[in-house]
Amino acid sequence: MHNPAFDQLATYPFWRLNNLLEKVPKPDGFSELALQIGEPKIPPPDFVAEIIGGNSSKWAKYPPHPGTKSYRSACASWLTQRYTLPEEMIDEAVNILPCAGTKEALFHMGLLAVPRDPPSSSTEPYAVLVPNPVYQVYYGAAVFSGGKPYPISAPAENNFMPDYAGVSPDILERTALVYLCNPSNPQGASASMTYLTELITLARQHDFVLVVDECYSEIYRGTPPIGGLQACAQLDGSMDNVLVLHSLSKRSSAPGLRCGFVAGDPKLIDLYRTIRSYASVAVPLPILAAGEALWRDEAHVEINRAHYDSLFTAAEEILGHINGFSNPSGGFYLWLDVGDGEETALKLWSEAGVKCMPGGYMAQDDPFTGVNPVSQYLRVCLVHDKVTAVEALERISVVLQG
Numbered sequence: 001m002h003n004p005a006f007d008q009l010a011t012y013p014f015w016r017l018n019n020l021l022e023k024v025p026k027p028d029g030f031s032e033l034a035l036q037i038g039e040p041k042i043p044p045p046d047f048v049a050e051i052i053g054g055n056s057s058k059w060a061k062y063p064p065h066p067g068t069k070s071y072r073s074a075c076a077s078w079l080t081q082r083y084t085l086p087e088e089m090i091d092e093a094v095n096i097l098p099c100a101g102t103k104e105a106l107f108h109m110g111l112l113a114v115p116r117d118p119p120s121s122s123t124e125p126y127a128v129l130v131p132n133p134v135y136q137v138y139y140g141a142a143v144f145s146g147g148k149p150y151p152i153s154a155p156a157e158n159n160f161m162p163d164y165a166g167v168s169p170d171i172l173e174r175t176a177l178v179y180l181c182n183p184s185n186p187q188g189a190s191a192s193m194t195y196l197t198e199l200i201t202l203a204r205q206h207d208f209v210l211v212v213d214e215c216y217s218e219i220y221r222g223t224p225p226i227g228g229l230q231a232c233a234q235l236d237g238s239m240d241n242v243l244v245l246h247s248l249s250k251r252s253s254a255p256g257l258r259c260g261f262v263a264g265d266p267k268l269i270d271l272y273r274t275i276r277s278y279a280s281v282a283v284p285l286p287i288l289a290a291g292e293a294l295w296r297d298e299a300h301v302e303i304n305r306a307h308y309d310s311l312f313t314a315a316e317e318i319l320g321h322i323n324g325f326s327n328p329s330g331g332f333y334l335w336l337d338v339g340d341g342e343e344t345a346l347k348l349w350s351e352a353g354v355k356c357m358p359g360g361y362m363a364q365d366d367p368f369t370g371v372n373p374v375s376q377y378l379r380v381c382l383v384h385d386k387v388t389a390v391e392a393l394e395r396i397s398v399v400l401q402g
């Protein structure tokens, strides 16, 4: 049986990169350096393993989908402190739901927000607006939920944020779901308070679900990025139409833990609890215990941030003189304008054994112009220890100057 949805999804960026790089061998004398995937390589704090070990009797229990009160309370306290929210704003019982990392939850947002039948006012399916370039999961969620994805360009002139307010009224009228990545992957840009409050207002005007993916919120240089719930507090304190997602993968260098949470609108959290009860495995209790301790600890996050700072300082020293270089304010990616991202990725692999992601592989052709808006970019993940990162940056510098 043929499911046409799959035809739209043959563009998974990592498959495309594998297909590109397998055409040429790695050069002799160079070890492989994997800078194509945003997987933190520095270890999480030692207490993670200790807590998991100490809770091993709980492996014998099926975990409940809502998790534990103490995990949800840790998440609520963290949100309140991090975003200086009013004390009573987040109620762990109704505003928080744990999830097994945020990738799966981001995908589920399509099931949550996109109605099965097309809108009565249109022959077109419901619209799902995603940033372009896009974290591929948002796009997959739109397609598999039966919605129609609209990739909205996020150009440098717009602080790398998608201009959702500029989308035509007939599309906004049938928009069911909008994704925002803040700070954004791949560009590392952070949304302003005005941008966020206007987007929340738009969500309420058109009654769509706004999902703000904040998994990079703790990796920043300078001022901490503003969050979606902070913007809700600034508006009127209501979380209607808004969900934010947080993860321990980047903040705590624990991508293997698969631990995060969704927070916001209590009606949407309630619906999402139903979806998770049918569709997901709940987060195991020993993992929740370790996760709780991570949300309650900022010391390791400060160490991580200082580590990434030192990598971006090294990047500036090694690549700063190259045209198209800039350091982002958030996240752990360099987003370099190299002229042709695909050609450069191939060159870096074949001449220096370095794997990087062509920017264009992270974007869809613009639905209005038919053009890939970021084919000139290259994404470089700065996720390794300092020695490895410097080695990679030096190899990149040689190839880009060659």
Ligand SMILES: Cc1ncc(COP(=O)(O)O)c(C=O)c1O
Pocket: 038, 100, 101, 102, 103, 104, 106, 135, 181, 185, 213, 215, 246, 247, 248, 249, 255, 260
């Ligand atoms: C933008 C973005 N959102 C979400 C995720 C998923 O992270 P996790 O499932 O580990 O929480 C990633 C992972 O790289 C990401 O880049």
